[in-house]
Amino acid sequence: MGAMDAATRRLLAELAAHGQEHDAREGDHARRLLNLEPDTAQLVSILVANGRRTRLLELGTSNGLSAIWLAHAARPFGGRLISIERDAAKRAQAEVNLRRAGLLGGVELLLGDAAALLDTLVGPFDCVFFDADRRLYPEQLARLLPKLTPDCLLLADNVLSHPEEIAPYLAAIDALPDFAHVIVPTGKGLSVAYRGAPGNP
Ligand SMILES: C[S@@+](CC[C@H](N)C(=O)[O-])C[C@H]1O[C@@H](n2cnc3c(N)ncnc32)[C@H](O)[C@@H]1O
Numbered sequence: 001m002g003a004m005d006a007a008t009r010r011l012l013a014e015l016a017a018h019g020q021e022h023d024a025r026e027g028d029h030a031r032r033l034l035n036l037e038p039d040t041a042q043l044v045s046i047l048v049a050n051g052r053r054t055r056l057l058e059l060g061t062s063n064g065l066s067a068i069w070l071a072h073a074a075r076p077f078g079g080r081l082i083s084i085e086r087d088a089a090k091r092a093q094a095e096v097n098l099r100r101a102g103l104l105g106g107v108e109l110l111l112g113d114a115a116a117l118l119d120t121l122v123g124p125f126d127c128v129f130f131d132a133d134r135r136l137y138p139e140q141l142a143r144l145l146p147k148l149t150p151d152c153l154l155l156a157d158n159v160l161s162h163p164e165e166i167a168p169y170l171a172a173i174d175a176l177p178d179f180a181h182v183i184v185p186t187g188k189g190l191s192v193a194y195r196g197a198p199g200n201p
Pocket residue numbers: 030033034035036059060061062063064065066067084085086087090112113114115131132133
């Protein structure tokens with residue numbers, strides 16, 4: 001991952017503060033930014049960098065805060081991120097923010113419903129971050145399984161904040177025999193599932 005430069009650090013701090021202020025005054029849940037909490041974002045970026053993930057998929061871009069963390073962590077290995085958002089205004093903000101971070105070149109921002117777009121994705125992906133519509137994760141996971149690399153990291157936020165909504169996803173992960181799975185109680189609770197390539201568990 002390398003040390004994060006001061007400008008990127010400042011941008012992430014600015015975006016984190018903006019997200020909190022915006023969400024505190026925004027009554028419409030759909031318009032909230034709902035950014036990853038800083039510790040969770042840091043953990044996600046460590047996992048991506050440590051695992052040298054290069055083919056990343058994010059469901060739920062919002063205004064791009066987590067996309068900056070993901071793309072920054074993957075950049076030293078030439079990693080690329082595809083991120084999906086259905087809200088055009090948020091996607092537009094994400095583009096601005098990723099450009100400010102100097103990371104837009106490694107990121108493809110798709111506008112649309114993840115349910116509709118998943119089948120258009122070729123893959124393969126070695127890291128998927130689920131951060132959109134929790135009730136749909138099990139179905140999305142099933143559709144993504146054929147598009148995952150053998151060595152693969154699956155992440156999902158909100159395990160502790162929305163336990164009932166995410167329970168079917170956790171059960172689906174636990175039913176996969178080849179994934180190790182742990183819930184990390186950081187921020188809103190991060191599900192971390194990892195499958196090593198055969199011979200490298
Ligand atoms: C929790 S926020 C994502 C936050 C972002 N990952 C971050 O940390 O900065 C969830 C986002 O997913 C989007 N979303 C929800 N359901 C979606 C769907 N089915 N397809 C695409 N985007 C969706 C919402 O508009 C919202 O912006």
